[in-house]
Amino acid sequence: MLRVTGLDVFIDASHILRDVSLEVGERQVVCLVGRNGAGKTTTLRTIMGYRRPARGTIAFRDAALERMPTHAIAARGLAFSPEDSGIFADLTVAENIEIATWTRPTGRPGAERIARAYDVFPRLRGYAARGGTQLSGGERKMLSIARALALDPELLLLDEPFEGLSPAIIPTLAESLAAITRLGCGLLIAESNIHHVPPWTDRLYVIERGEIIFAGTLDQAHRDGSVLRVIGGKAS
Amino acid sequence: MLGGVFHAAVLFLVAAGLQLVFGVQRILNLACGSFYALGAYTGVSAVGWALGAGLPAPLFVLVLLAAGVALAAIGPPIERLLRTIYDRDEAFQLLLTFALVLMLEDVIRFVWGTAPVQLGGVYLVYGQARIASTTVPVYNLVVIAAGALIALGMGWFLARSRFGRIVRATAENREMAEALGVDMSRVYVRVFTLGVGLGTVGGALVIPATAAMNEMGIELIVEAFAVVVIGGLGSMRGAAAGALIVGVLKGVAIATWPEVEMLAIYVIVIAVLVLRPAGLFARATA
């Protein structure tokens, strides 16, 4: 469904991504794992059209995304939840979620899309009238993902969804992500802690200094010496 | 005092346009004063023409409104021109919008000449009202009401309409809005045009009570910036409060001690800068 091939990205004069290739099949769950500063965020932001690659292609279904503006990429069905959640503090929780239903009409009615978002994150239902500032860090993460889901996407890009969450909510969020995949959505998750990678992940890529150094299953990663050297040493 | 509120109503329109464009597009648009001047000149011509064509005099205010609104059509091409500087630093933005000020001044000079243009006494068709021992033209009250209505309308639009919510989301986090499918170029054209329209309507409404002069744009932009500093950059409520403060202060100063008119405004500006540098209605987020 998403095929990234040979991506080279420069920020100012530094070469940040080198020949990055990765693939997410229909309804698949794929994790991009790497230490801080490895290039995960840059990869997701380049896919979303915020950065232009110097070389390489990004294909989503039949469309070439690498020259498309971000809003057109969203219109194709790619949704994004950034590292900092990107909640609109000036809007209520309900308005944050609704926006996506106004900008991208799909076959599914807006009310149903909103209901699906609340079904996946039931906690948000009680907060619908709250302002974006009155949420905890974990609630912001949930709202950010719920809002992305309301876009009715084919593929969700999540940048460090578990980062900064209390250990008590991590399983809840993992269960919500599983629920999203049951709705038929693909997931591409950037993660710096391999222990957060859900066991039902289809494939995992390890990125280090802007290069993909491993591609395979979670089991294979746990047995791979070079992967363990890069990220395995980090205790959960 | 009422003269001050009248001035505040017009000032609010221009400052609201400035705030809206800055809040969403992050451009400090010096030319918003020129839109105001252009609105004034166009208003004079439109009313002159309409009365000549046999329009009953009491309807002239509708002609002014229509002229102001129609003139907002210059918004999209000008926004097109400004698009090149969205990602440049403020110095370029100020330079280009200042170039726009000079260009629009030339346009005015070319079309209407250099002498002040006046509408005459039509605005007195509504008569005078006697309020607390002073008389004011009823027209001034109409403009105050129109300013208040537009302020309420803008408030409703930003708070409740879909596009208003999208505008607020964009103002807060442009990249996130784009990822949610918001086409920035469309939002920018509409917001900019709305900003132009607020300025041109303000200019058209003010003109019956004064004369259109080429300097009026520059004069107003100075006051509009004072409003913005007092109210807080990017805030609509700030624009309304700041316009009232500046307008009333100016009215009182002119009535009591005309020499200190500008000084009085700047004392307030400096006081706000010292005590509350972000303005009275600074947004928590911006």
Ligand SMILES: Nc1ncnc2c1ncn2[C@@H]1O[C@H](COP(=O)(O)OP(=O)(O)O)[C@@H](O)[C@H]1O
């Ligand atoms: N806006 C930026 N300006 C300069 N360097 C950046 C910028 N964004 C990212 N980088 C650099 O790119 C590298 C990859 O960063 P990033 O993609 O954020 O990594 P990750 O998300 O894996 O932590 C880092 O070395 C970082 O310093």
Ligand SMILES: [Mg+2]
């Ligand atoms: Mg990151």
